[in-house]
Amino acid sequence: MTSRFSRLSVLACITALAGGLLVASPAAQAATGGVSVTTSKVAQFAAPDLRTAVPVKCTATATCTGVVRWYNGATVISTPLYYSVAKGTTAYVWTKLNAAYSGSYTIKFAETGPDTGSYTKTMTIEPRKYSTPVGGTISGPVGGITDMKVSRWGFKYGVITRLDSKAIAFNGSTPYSFDVPLGTNNTATIDYRFSISAKVNGVTREWYWRGSPTGTTYSATKTQHHASPVKDVNGHYNFTFGTISGGVSGPGASTAKVRVIGTPAVMPTTQTGRKDLDEPYCGDEYGTATGSSFSIPFIPVSTTSSDPRYIVGVIPDPDVAVPAWNDSKAPDKYGSCLAARNYSDSSTSGLLSFGGGNTLTGVNTTLTTGETVHGVVTFRGFGDRFTDRKLDIRPYVPHGGILNLPIVKRSDVTGVVKVGSDRAGTYSIDKLPPGKYWVSAGRQQSCSFWYPSYYSNNLTYLSGEADRETEIWKSFSRLSYLSGKYYSPDASDNPVPGQIYVDGLEGIAYDHGARYQNGGGLYYGSQAQNGSPGGGYAGWMYRDVCVTEGAGAYKLIDTENPAINGNLLDLKGATISGKVDRDGSKTNKEMMVTAVSTQGILVQRSAYTSSSGSFTIRGLESGNYRIIVNTDSWRGLGRSHSGVQTKRVTRGGSYSVGTLYAHF
Structure with a gap:
């Protein structure tokens, strides 16, 4: 990984050396x-x-x-x-x-x-002194690093700039020093920082010194530092680094990637900042290796023995095994960097320390095929649709909004049958790293599907917008009417004999789920029609709309705690109905209406209007929602409207927003 100065892993600020700059003054007389x-x-x-x-x-x-x-x-x-x-x-x-x-x-x-x-x-x-020497000593193992440099960075008005650099002929313990200019009356310089960089296996890595002038490498200070002639600051800013080594065994060991992650000196306070770390929500990367035996040099070392900072993650081919983090420290393995941190900024029990030296050996990992999560999903009070049966797994992140977290696994609830007055099915997801996860059913944020349309094409939407002409594939009366060609597996001119091959706009639609049936009709999922949809519809359109009946269900599970099962109960959601009118003679057919949660944790739901402009949004959890109307049911552009702007609902209830007047 190339250096990323905007968030270097050990970025921290240095204690200001203001002491001694000014002496006590007798009271002035005027x-x-x-x-x-x-x-x-x-x-x-x-x-x-x-x-x-x-x-x-x-x-x-x-x-x-x-x-x-x-x-x-x-x-x-x-x-x-x-x-x-x-x-x-x-x-x-x-x-x-x-x-x-x-x-x-x-x-x-x-x-x-x-x-x-x-x-x-x-x-x-x-x-008068024009400058003062500022520096320290660089210490650590000699092997595995080249092109070492120390840089001084100026920090002024919130902007940090590299001022100068020195090449270091490193021999295991090498001093360095910068002559730092002083102010007019020997006053302190602008604030500055030091960084050290070197090439490790051809990749340049760089990290800031973080600590106090007493040489404590990892004290989490937040201030900058500056030079002073009163206190000798030369020799205080010492860099110490070491090597982490170990082995990897189990399936996929020979090709697995090993990563050393370090916790930041000061953890970002925002979710955006945490997500932007090299290993999201956990820490920054200091080194990598590949294979069953590794030795990763140039890792910052604390001068104190009781200062655990590191997590070693082994990332194998996901088809072969699951990741393992600090396996040598974990009684039951850690499946993620966050799990190694015990999902806490303050917990250090699962972290690795150099123990006062500069080598950390025996960091061994055994890869496995992971854990399996399974359970029963019960649908109560409604007839479930296929979108209600969509299930996803997201990693647990402290204080993180569930819907903002990445989806690591997807599945479907299968074998749904009637159980008393309910309907229920099961799911099973394997190859999960050990740890905590959010399991959600019927809570998809967006679902793009083919729906019957009153339009045979979307040229009205695209009129005058040349940049959107590539989206013609999103609507048609028959798939075969799009430009391009469909090749059956046994076609003599098929570029890929034995497989279905489609090119052009027709191919794009095919890649998005459009399928042939009986010579040109389209079917998608559980929908199947011959030719055009029929029933008053003129064609098919690809829309970003999730149609569900249930409010959705979610649960936090822990693969290491068998007492927590993966069963979910999905209850009937609320509905919001209404009608859309537009100015003049503009059509109100197939306009998208969306209910967006103002609480930031509930899934948004959408619907599109009928031939008369009416709509019903289904599957809403209890909460307050903002109502959005737009003309483009597959692009999602919100426009202004008169009428109800927000609506509070309770799960299972039916609500109306009356007529919404769209001013576009």
Whole structure:
């Protein structure tokens, strides 16, 4: 993996070294008070310059003017200087001393305007320093890495920029140092960070130093760091790295990918930030290998023994085995990175540590074919449709919205029969890594299917929109009317003899589930027609609409806890009915109406209008829904309408939103 600087795995900020920059200041004395000095220390340039830059603030009602002198006791030690500082500003007043000084001295301002009086302040004068060395030592095993560099990054106004880099001839323990420029009065630099990079098996990896100036590599500080001449910061920013090695056995071991994942110094606080980690919701990647024996170098090492940070994941061919994470630490195996973290940011019991050294050996993994989840789904109070019988598995993520999580397995509820007043069927999903999962039935967010249409084509939708001409395949009266050609398996000119082959727009429709039957008709799923659909319909249209009766059911299961079964109960959902009218003579046929949950956890449901503009949205769980109307039932563009905008429903009830007037 190439380096991704925007979220380097050990990204953290460094403790500011502000201590010692300023010394305690005696109380300033002012008679009428137009000026003040904003620091307690100034730096004097070397001879023959001998100047100091004194930051002076004017708080008067007009420009502050006067004469300034330095004193050593009662003796004047500088050339009298006339100063002028605009009101409401701070500016440097460049005074010239008659010799080089170091220590405590007094500066006195004799004010001439707009007020008269004097202002004195005791200050420290020190020699001017133009830069200070900042660096540390790089330590770790020598083998397996090349092209090592250390970089310094500037951090200003929320933007981080690489300032300079140094190539490192690494020998196992190599010092490095940067000369960091200081400010006018030896003040601190802009905030900066350090990173180290190297090539590992031809891939450049890079990570930031994260820690405090005391050298604790993994202290989770959040501030930046900057250079100071008062405290010696050279030697504090040490990089230590190590090697993780082990073996893989079981099915698919020889081709399995091994990944080292590290927990972030500071875990992102948003779900988007967590999802954006190299291993979503868990951590960032530090190294990879392939095969039954691995050794992964250049892994950041903590200087403390009790600092577990790492998860080693082995990812095999999914047709052969399931992933295993930190198998050597788990009594029953961890099936995911999150499981190794015990689904908690604070838990470290399942993580690996270098234990104070820089080698971690014996990280061994045995691959298996995984776990099987099965159960019974009961449909109560309604006649289930095939969409009610759709089932999916999503990984459990703490605080994560279920519908925002990726689907890792899909299945169908099969063998549905009548059981008393209910209907019920079973499901079984195998090859699941051990862990926690959400099992959902009848909760698909979107379902694209072929439906009977009042239109023989979708050219009305596409009129004037050239960029959408490739979507002509989404509607037709007969599949064979689309451009392209269907080849039967035994056709003499079939480019792929023995298989069905379809090209052109006809082929695209075929790839999306359209099928021939009896010489040109279309069937899809449980729908089968000869030729055009009949029943007043002119053709078929591919629409993003889920038609369900049940409200859907979901449950959290744990493959390692047999007491939690996978049985689900799906109850009849609520319905929302109404009618859509449009301005003028525009058609209200086949317009999509969608109910979107305002709670962010319920599945949205849709329906399309009949020839008279009426609609019924089915399968709604209890909750509040926003109503959306659009003209395009297979593209989903929401437009404005008058009438009911939101509707609260209770599962099993029937509700009406009356007439919705579409203004488009």
